[in-house]
Amino acid sequence: xxxxxxxxxxxxxxxxxxxxxxxxxxxxxxxxxxxxxxxxxxxxxxxxxxxxxxxxxxxxxxxxxxxxxxxxxxxxxxxxxxxxxxxxxxxxxxxxxxxxxxxxxxxxxxxxxxxxxxxxxxxxxxxxxxxxxxxxxxxxxxxxxxxxxxxxxxxxxxxxxxxxxxxxxxxxxxxxxxxxxxxxxxxxxxxxxxxxxxxxxxxxxxxxxxxxxxxxxxxxxxxxxxxxxxxxxxxxxxxxxxxxxxxxxxxxxxxxxxxxxxxxxxxxxxxxxxxxxxxxxxxxxxxxxxxxxxxxxxxxxxxxxxxxxxxxxxxxxxxxxxxxxxxxxxxxxxxxxxxxxxxxxxxxxxxxxx
Amino acid sequence: xxxxxxxxxxxxxxxxxxxxxxxxxxxxxxxxxxxxxxxxxxxxxxxxxxxxxxxxxxxxxxxxxxxxxxxxxxxxxxxxxxxxxxxxxxxxxxxxxxxxxxxxxxxxxxxxxxxxxxxxxxxxxxxxxxxxxxxxxxxxxxxxxxxxxxxxxxxxxxxxxxxxxxxxxxxxxxxxxxxxxxxxxxxxxxxxxxxxxxxxxxxxxxxxxxxxxxxxxxxxxxxxxxxxxxxxxxxxxxxxxxxxxxxxxxxxxxxxxxxxxxxxxxxxxxxxxxxxxxxxxxxxxxxxxxxxxxxxxxxxxxxxxxxxxxxxxxxxxxxxxxxxxxxxxxxxxxxxxxxxxxxxxxxxxxxxxxxxxxxxxxxxxxxxxxxxxxxxxxxx
Numbered sequence: 001x002x003x004x005x006x007x008x009x010x011x012x013x014x015x016x017x018x019x020x021x022x023x024x025x026x027x028x029x030x031x032x033x034x035x036x037x038x039x040x041x042x043x044x045x046x047x048x049x050x051x052x053x054x055x056x057x058x059x060x061x062x063x064x065x066x067x068x069x070x071x072x073x074x075x076x077x078x079x080x081x082x083x084x085x086x087x088x089x090x091x092x093x094x095x096x097x098x099x100x101x102x103x104x105x106x107x108x109x110x111x112x113x114x115x116x117x118x119x120x121x122x123x124x125x126x127x128x129x130x131x132x133x134x135x136x137x138x139x140x141x142x143x144x145x146x147x148x149x150x151x152x153x154x155x156x157x158x159x160x161x162x163x164x165x166x167x168x169x170x171x172x173x174x175x176x177x178x179x180x181x182x183x184x185x186x187x188x189x190x191x192x193x194x195x196x197x198x199x200x201x202x203x204x205x206x207x208x209x210x211x212x213x214x215x216x217x218x219x220x221x222x223x224x225x226x227x228x229x230x231x232x233x234x235x236x237x238x239x240x241x242x243x244x245x246x247x248x249x250x251x252x253x254x255x256x257x258x259x260x261x262x263x264x265x266x267x268x269x270x271x272x273x274x275x276x277x278x279x280x281x282x283x284x285x286x287x288x289x290x291x292x293x294x295x296x297x298x299x300x301x302x303x304x305x306x307x308x309x310x311x312x313x314x315x316x317x318x319x320x321x322x323x324x325x326x327x328x329x330x331x332x333x334x335x336x337x338x339x340x341x342x343x344x345x346x347x348x349x350x351x352x353x354x
Numbered sequence: 355x356x357x358x359x360x361x362x363x364x365x366x367x368x369x370x371x372x373x374x375x376x377x378x379x380x381x382x383x384x385x386x387x388x389x390x391x392x393x394x395x396x397x398x399x400x401x402x403x404x405x406x407x408x409x410x411x412x413x414x415x416x417x418x419x420x421x422x423x424x425x426x427x428x429x430x431x432x433x434x435x436x437x438x439x440x441x442x443x444x445x446x447x448x449x450x451x452x453x454x455x456x457x458x459x460x461x462x463x464x465x466x467x468x469x470x471x472x473x474x475x476x477x478x479x480x481x482x483x484x485x486x487x488x489x490x491x492x493x494x495x496x497x498x499x500x501x502x503x504x505x506x507x508x509x510x511x512x513x514x515x516x517x518x519x520x521x522x523x524x525x526x527x528x529x530x531x532x533x534x535x536x537x538x539x540x541x542x543x544x545x546x547x548x549x550x551x552x553x554x555x556x557x558x559x560x561x562x563x564x565x566x567x568x569x570x571x572x573x574x575x576x577x578x579x580x581x582x583x584x585x586x587x588x589x590x591x592x593x594x595x596x597x598x599x600x601x602x603x604x605x606x607x608x609x610x611x612x613x614x615x616x617x618x619x620x621x622x623x624x625x626x627x628x629x630x631x632x633x634x635x636x637x638x639x640x641x642x643x644x645x646x647x648x649x650x651x652x653x654x655x656x657x658x659x660x661x662x663x664x665x666x667x668x669x670x671x672x673x674x675x676x677x678x679x680x681x682x683x684x685x686x687x688x689x690x691x692x693x694x695x696x697x698x699x700x701x702x703x704x705x706x707x708x709x710x711x712x713x714x715x716x717x718x719x720x721x722x723x724x725x726x727x728x729x730x731x732x733x734x
Contacts, residue, residue: 001363001423002356003647003654009355068355227728242731247724254723255672258665262647263640269355280643287640336636337629340617343639344626347618352434352610 003265009072016076019045024080026314032083033162033317039083043115046086053113055094060109062093067206067271070094071213071264078217078325081317083163085118088129091210092119092137095144098271099180099203104146108135120154120167121207122328130154130167137179137207138169139330144203147176161320179203202275205282208329209267212282212289215325216264219257219292222300222318226250229304240305249303253296260285260292280342287335293322357650359427366424367431373404374435382438385696387561391441391517398440398472407470408446410600415454415462416470422653425600433607444513445469445476447601449522452593453542456581461542465520479509479523479543479567480590486511487718489524490535490587494569496525503527503541503574505549509567511712515552516565518545522593523574524586531584538586542578549573559704599656602649602669609642609677612702616684625687634683641676645669664727671719674709681706 005013023042032039046052055070056062063069070090077086093112096104111117111134120130121137130136131154136147152171159166180203227250230241240246267285270277297319301308308315326332359367379397383389401407402416410425411417420428432439440446450469453461468474485492494507505525515521523543531537543550549572554562581589617626617635625631648665655663681703685692692699710716724730 001359001650001654002657003650004355004658006355227730231729231731239731241724242733244721244724244733247728247730247733248720250728250730251720251723254664254728255668258648258668259641259644259672262644262651262665265355265651266357266647269357274357284640284643287636288644333629333633336640337632339636339639340626340632343614343617343635344621347614348621352614 005068005072005265009068012069013072013076016073017079019049020076020080020082024082024084026317029081029083029163029317030314036162036165037083038085038165042082043084043086046084047115050113051086052089052115053093053109054090056097056109056113057105060097060105061113062097062109067094067098067209067268068265070210071268074210074213075217075220075264078214078321079221081163081218081221081314081321085129085165087164087211087214088121088133089115089119091207092121092135094210095137095179095203095206096146098206099144100146101180104177104179108146120169122166122169123330124169124171126157126159126324126327127154127167127169128324128328129165130169131156131165136169136176137203138176139201139204139207143201144179144207145176146179147171151175159320159324161317161324163317163321164324166324202278205267205278206271208282208286208335209264209271209278211325211328212260212264212285213268215289215293215322215329216257216261218318218322218325219253219260219296222297222315222322223250223253223257225315225318226253226300226303233305240303246303249299253299256292256296260288263288280339283335283338283342286329287332287339290326290329290332290335294319294326297322359423363421363423363427366420367427370406370428370431373406374431374437377404378435379437387563391514394438394441395472395475395517397438398442401440402471407440407472408450411446411450411454411466411470415450415466422599422657423650426603426650426653429600429602429604430607433604433611436611439601439604440472441514441517442469442472442475444478444522445472445474445520447598448478448593448596449476449520451596452522452540452589453580455592456540456589460577461580465542468519474519475514475517476520476522477512477515477518477545478593479512479521480593481511482508483510487715489590490538492524492526492538494523494525495529496527496539496541496574498527499573501576503539503576503579505541505543505569505572505574507569509569510555510564512552512565512567513563515545515567516554516562521545521550521567524590527583527586535587537584538590539583540580540586540589541574542580543572543574544578547572557704558707559701599649599652599662599666599669602645602673605673605677606642606646606649609645609673609680612677612684613638613642613680616680616687619684620687623687631687638676638680638683641672641679645672645676648672664723667719667723667727670714671710671716671723674706674716677709678706 050063053062054065058064117134119135120127120133122128138145152169154167157166157168231239233240263285267281270281300315307313408417409420409428413419482492496503496505521543523541527539528537549570551568553566555564649669652662652666684699685703
């Protein structure tokens, strides 16, 4: 039992953290968001470092690492609130690598891993980076479908989160093909008993685990910004962080952030190491992250007082990202319902946990 | 990152499981506190005979030198087997390790074995009516008289005092010390003497786990000072900081079992289809699993860095909150059946109110998180 990153994973995290601190400052994020564009220089650099293919096999041009390493990078990009299409591309590639058929891997992975092609992930109602994507990875009912750009019309959707591009997707019912082609997808793609909508597909679970990892970074940044602010800002002659109401709020932010972190790490680990645990682990991670991201970033605005409500302060980027990430996760409620259904199923079968 | 048990851990678990299967504790006596305690005492004797009473103690003192993870496994398996905590849990988790750290050779030889076998039960004389969360404000006095100390004062919330032979007692030996946490001394006090009066406190459950201790001229020989006169605060911190994380795993398993039961009873009533019910149960499931995962993260942090990470301060708060929400939801979903006196759900509902007070109130835990983990300025 070792519930922490390995030394190699910590090193990836450290390098990513430092790189993004240097290359994706708030000034850069703000410039990209206000221009409604991605930070192209940042993206070029991430591609040159091979980040999009972090969880793609070397034979397809990737780094050959796994879901935990992907989660590590996503957390750091979430922390930076970086204006880049990394989440969509790297997560789509990871899902195709893990669950796709040989043909799907050969077709999409080399271009995604190099960053030459882009991918959209999400649903028809809300798809991150859908416009211009070569391939769309859509969580569709209780499965995941791959749609070629030619099979769908992506229309830009202007959301409250200008640090990322979103779209709605119009496509014929049944367009595209199942990711993994059903039983053809190998062990990770095996059919599971149908459960609550979308919660039982292994590719969907991986995608949600990845989004949850980004949220952990968003929440962590919101917490750190808040701690720095309340130690600095003085009223009544003392730092506002000396007030118990503010302290309790910060303690709750830590609890929510760490809860999301525990479950996101668990889901990322299970994705590669314990597939039988993934349905539950991904639902835990999604439910924890959707709520934690929203509540922690909302608390960050509140703890910043009036300045937190201004466009000039940077906490709102995190709040907006957290809101859209929660929407991409499908909200917390469906995952809580899925958890109840999984538990009821286990209890009816007379099994205890683990 | 590996959330599976390694070979040593698996072997430890399998050996323990086999032992527990062969040594079932049997059903808990119902409705009689003394009989229940006797059952737990007998259970500890059997654990001790099997070498399982104090897995975290070093082998030289009768333990197994278990790692933190093995200790966690021990408590999880105890919970899974629906076995009770050993009767002398305060002796095993608090008194024993504190004596190992601060005790003289004579003190270790005198006390450790009877703690292990439950021959001598221990209680903890720390809290007072005006010194709860603010322990250093304690007023109980110890005055030197020849080679003895004479103790006068009052302790409260003393669990299992009525069964105890010994008390971990902190008293003020130097009332003129400049700071309130100075001038304290830690005593090993014999409970079987005239100067000690035990008055049970009746709880909102109707039970009496806790007691008040009235100390009026109780006597403790010099030989039973632990860690030196005037050093009581440091020794008390050893007791308070002692690794109790194993308990969290026991409590987590108990909560899991309670939630499983609630889900089963909810399903029987056809209420699982109600989306509000499914949402609330799912939230409890999430919180219960977060507790387990976060507790394991905490163990890894201690094993890696020698001290708990930020997550280590959160588990007790999470547990008490979740257990209260769980029992409240049961009362809401099951209605009068869960509110009928003497039923397990009614007991759990009432007992859970103590969770956020005992062993550190949630309010104080939040303050500790804010100041020590988040580094916020001292509260005003």
